[in-house]
Amino acid sequence: MFDDSNIIAGLEIGTSKICVVVGEQNADGALNIIGLGQSRSRGVRKGEVINPEQVEEDLRTAVSEAEQMADVEIRSVFLGVSGGHVRGFNNRGVHPVVSADREISADDVEDVLKNAKAINLPAENTVIHAVRQHFFVDGQDGVSNPVGMLGARLEVDMHVIHGHANRLQNVVRLVRATSLEVNDVVFNGIATSLALLTNEQKELGALVIDIGGGTTEFVVYSDGVIRHSGVLAVGGDHISNDLAYGLKVPLTRAEKLKLEHGAALVSDAAKGQTISITNDLGLELKRVNYEHLQRIMSLRLEELFRLIAQDLEQAGLTDYLRAGVFICGGSSRVPGIVQLAENVFQMNVAPGHAGAISGLTVALDQPEFAAAIGLVKFGSLKNRRRAERPFFKGIIGRLLQRS
Amino acid sequence: MQTPEQNAFFETASAPSVKIFGVGNAGDALLNALATAEFSGAEFAAINTDAAALAASSATVKIHLENKLFRGLGSGGDPERGRALAEEQFSTLKSACAGTNVIFILAGLGGGAGSGISPVLAKAAREAGALVLAFVTLPFDCEGNRRETQAQASLEQLKSAADGVVCLPSQKIFKLIDENSTLVETFRVTGGFLIEGVRGVWSLLTRPGLIQVHFGDLCALLRDRHAENAFAFVEASGAGRAREVVEKILTHPLLDEGRVLAESDAVLVSLTAGKDLTMAEINRVMESVKRQCGHAQIIMGAAADAGLKEKLCVTVIAAKQHAPPASVTPRTETRTTAPAAGGQREVVVARPRPRRAGSKPVQTQLPLTIVSKGRFDKSEPTLHRGEDLDVPTFIRRGIALN
Numbered sequence: 181m182f183d184d185s186n187i188i189a190g191l192e193i194g195t196s197k198i199c200v201v202v203g204e205q206n207a208d209g210a211l212n213i214i215g216l217g218q219s220r221s222r223g224v225r226k227g228e229v230i231n232p233e234q235v236e237e238d239l240r241t242a243v244s245e246a247e248q249m250a251d252v253e254i255r256s257v258f259l260g261v262s263g264g265h266v267r268g269f270n271n272r273g274v275h276p277v278v279s280a281d282r283e284i285s286a287d288d289v290e291d292v293l294k295n296a297k298a299i300n301l302p303a304e305n306t307v308i309h310a311v312r313q314h315f316f317v318d319g320q321d322g323v324s325n326p327v328g329m330l331g332a333r334l335e336v337d338m339h340v341i342h343g344h345a346n347r348l349q350n351v352v353r354l355v356r357a358t359s360l361e362v363n364d365v366v367f368n369g370i371a372t373s374l375a376l377l378t379n380e381q382k383e384l385g386a387l388v389i390d391i392g393g394g395t396t397e398f399v400v401y402s403d404g405v406i407r408h409s410g411v412l413a414v415g416g417d418h419i420s421n422d423l424a425y426g427l428k429v430p431l432t433r434a435e436k437l438k439l440e441h442g443a444a445l446v447s448d449a450a451k452g453q454t455i456s457i458t459n460d461l462g463l464e465l466k467r468v469n470y471e472h473l474q475r476i477m478s479l480r481l482e483e484l485f486r487l488i489a490q491d492l493e494q495a496g497l498t499d500y501l502r503a504g505v506f507i508c509g510g511s512s513r514v515p516g517i518v519q520l521a522e523n524v525f526q527m528n529v530a531p532g533h534a535g536a537i538s539g540l541t542v543a544l545d546q547p548e549f550a551a552a553i554g555l556v557k558f559g560s561l562k563n564r565r566r567a568e569r570p571f572f573k574g575i576i577g578r579l580l581q582r583s
Numbered sequence: 584m585q586t587p588e589q590n591a592f593f594e595t596a597s598a599p600s601v602k603i604f605g606v607g608n609a610g611d612a613l614l615n616a617l618a619t620a621e622f623s624g625a626e627f628a629a630i631n632t633d634a635a636a637l638a639a640s641s642a643t644v645k646i647h648l649e650n651k652l653f654r655g656l657g658s659g660g661d662p663e664r665g666r667a668l669a670e671e672q673f674s675t676l677k678s679a680c681a682g683t684n685v686i687f688i689l690a691g692l693g694g695g696a697g698s699g700i701s702p703v704l705a706k707a708a709r710e711a712g713a714l715v716l717a718f719v720t721l722p723f724d725c726e727g728n729r730r731e732t733q734a735q736a737s738l739e740q741l742k743s744a745a746d747g748v749v750c751l752p753s754q755k756i757f758k759l760i761d762e763n764s765t766l767v768e769t770f771r772v773t774g775g776f777l778i779e780g781v782r783g784v785w786s787l788l789t790r791p792g793l794i795q796v797h798f799g800d801l802c803a804l805l806r807d808r809h810a811e812n813a814f815a816f817v818e819a820s821g822a823g824r825a826r827e828v829v830e831k832i833l834t835h836p837l838l839d840e841g842r843v844l845a846e847s848d849a850v851l852v853s854l855t856a857g858k859d860l861t862m863a864e865i866n867r868v869m870e871s872v873k874r875q876c877g878h879a880q881i882i883m884g885a886a887a888d889a890g891l892k893e894k895l896c897v898t899v900i901a902a903k904q905h906a907p908p909a910s911v912t913p914r915t916e917t918r919t920t921a922p923a924a925g926g927q928r929e930v931v932v933a934r935p936r937p938r939r940a941g942s943k944p945v946q947t948q949l950p951l952t953i954v955s956k957g958r959f960d961k962s963e964p965t966l967h968r969g970e971d972l973d974v975p976t977f978i979r980r981g982i983a984l985n
Binding site: 225226230264412413414417418420421422424425426431469472475476479480482483487 | 958975
């Protein structure tokens with residue numbers, strides 16, 4: 181029923197906000213963002229639901245706001261998921277080609293994909309995505325479609341993203357409880373990179389970092405395929421918490437200080453300066469050291485980037501990021517964060533913009549909405565694929581699946 | 584000039600006299616298996632209530648405990664009868680033990696003779712001034728409840744009467760052998776473990792040592808501890824023998840895969856090898872044992888035996904206090920027996936046995952969470968390579984804000 185419709189909604193239940201983006205897909209498959217709804221999220225910590233009732237309430241607010249703005253009724257959504265339990269790894273499937281003429285058939289491809297998906301996961305985990313990378317025919321690298329080629333041994337690399345089944349199911353159930361259908365569950369990191377990266381950038385190699393409220397997702401693309409992904413359960417909340425602890429102020433005040441005075445690098449101007457905290461009547465309550473504020477934030481963000489850099493180093497991907505690093509998410513608004521990331525990664529860093537889609541500029545310019553916009557884009561690609569498959573026998577669909 | 588007493592004293596100090604007692608039917612069987620050339624210096628004695636079994640024994644000394652009232656039927660599986668018979672003949676037992684330094688008691692607990700006589704024999708032997716080590720087996724589960732409870736009761740008595748008890752629950756062995764092995768094989772394996780134990784201690788005492796473990800050291804480790812001992816004898820040969828031996832120790836079923844070492848408060852390690860024993864090998868074995876042991880007192884010995892050729896044999900005895908753990912025990916009490924080395928038995932015997940209330944006090948660790956995690960206090964910690972990322976970075980890095 182909804183498959184015929186050209187309205188696509190993306191829902192991201194984040195740690196600091198719940199955000200719904202509505203897109204409209206025209207007959208050519210082009211996507212236009214027509215609605216946006218958001219509300220503060222109160223029942224989520226580190227990307228995972230801790231208070232379902234509150235989340236449900238916030239979710240309704242956000243959805244109705246988006247419905248009003250887009251003037252449509254949202255019936256189903258593409259749901260973004262994240263959390264510290266989500267992991268990504270690469271797996272290789274092998275399949276010997278047994279036919280007499282050694283020609284690789286579509287069946288062989290299907291078999292090798294099945295083999296690559298047969299992975300050893302902890303019992304409680306479930307696969308969110310299994311994304312095909314490249315085929316190898318007799319060890320020859322970089323084959324994107326081996327059907328019709330000759331070979332004895334067909335291999336394929338898969339990037340598998342998996343997470344704790346029950347925790348993922350919690351969110352899905354919650355959304356279903358608000359009488360919304362969940363079309364698909366998408367890892368936030370993939371959604372974000374869909375929104376931010378162009379095909380050229382994916383081909384060149386790029387790292388996308390989405391620093392949210394409770395989690396930071398990072399995804400590496402190179403040669404047009406996803407190479408690496410991961411989640412660190414560290415985000416903007418941690419910065420606020422550090423400030424609250426270090427400056428001895430309440431958490432809400434720390435949050436405010438972060439937004440008003442935060443910086444990713446300690447500026448010379450801040451040295452020796454203090455900030456006065458005033459109450460509602462304008463009376464001074466306390467003075468906090470400006471330099472300390474910036475140092476605490478700087479240390480936390482630098483550590484976050486270093487952890488990601490270490491991870492990439494281990495995966496051996498540091499030299500493949502020729503398009504550079506793209507940062508988005510709410511915490512990417514911290515002044516100086518690009519500079520800090522450049523210092524850590526020693527390469528080009530740019531704030532990410534969801535440029536590949538047209539529509540409401542309000543929504544597209546904000547780094548917080550990248551994941552939700554990416555979810556809509558994911559939905560549009562899926563719809564398009566479904567529409568085109570009968571005509572092109574799924575070839576284009578298969579190519580799209582790689583993106 | 585040396586007086587005859589002095590001569591006797593020096594002899595005792597260098598080569599202790601050993602007597603091995605087999606008690607009951609199971610003990611007799613073990614004794615027969617033991618009576619090989621290897622133990623030529625030891626004296627064998629069999630004690631039983633069953634005359635027929637005793638007649639078949641190869642022991643040099645045979646003590647038949649009998650009472651007319653029982654009409655030659657033996658103890659009939661009742662440890663109280665065995666006990667009564669042994670107590671009746673206490674002086675005989677004591678005189679049989681006289682003049683011996685070390686007494687091994689081999690018995691299968693659970694029946695009448697083994698369970699009843701062993702504790703009495705241990706007591707008699709101690710009164711005669713010997714160091715008493717008991718090697719006993721506990722019955723299989725399938726042998727029934729009664730035998731199990733009898734064995735447990737006897738084991739408790741034995742622990743308080745003997746200096747050290749090496750106890751081998753047969754059921755534990757049952758799990759180690761494969762299903763198809765015959766009954767005879769099963770008994771041979773269980774017996775084999777005990778025999779290995781006796782052999783280990785034996786070779787410890789008799790073989791010329793490079794780093795000698797004296798009889799005194801053994802006394803210091805075992806006497807008056809009334810300990811529950813765990814015992815392992817492993818051997819390996821070839822180039823990687825030290826590593827192999829360490830692996831075998833750490834996976835030994837009788838040491839509970841090394842856990843026993845961590846809980847014990849005294850450990851004796853004896854290495855025996857051919858002439859090619861290297862310091863590096865000793866070091867390797869001792870390092871890993873030490874790492875396992877934690878706070879235990881370690882006594883170590885090394886001996887060369889040309890007959891072993893390529894082989895490296897390691898004997899580990901871990902002693903653990905068996906008294907129920909009490910929360911506070913003054914530390915000073917724990918090592919009263921340590922200086923009693925050198926085979927001066929009078930001194931040791933004269934001292935009242937220190938009955939320790941429990942094992943040594945364990946320093947518990949207080950949770951060091953001075954840093955509150957604030958907002959993330961109750962949530963699952965974000966651990967990344969051993970660091971809790973929820974704790975502010977500047978705290979973890981130790982950066983002072985002033």
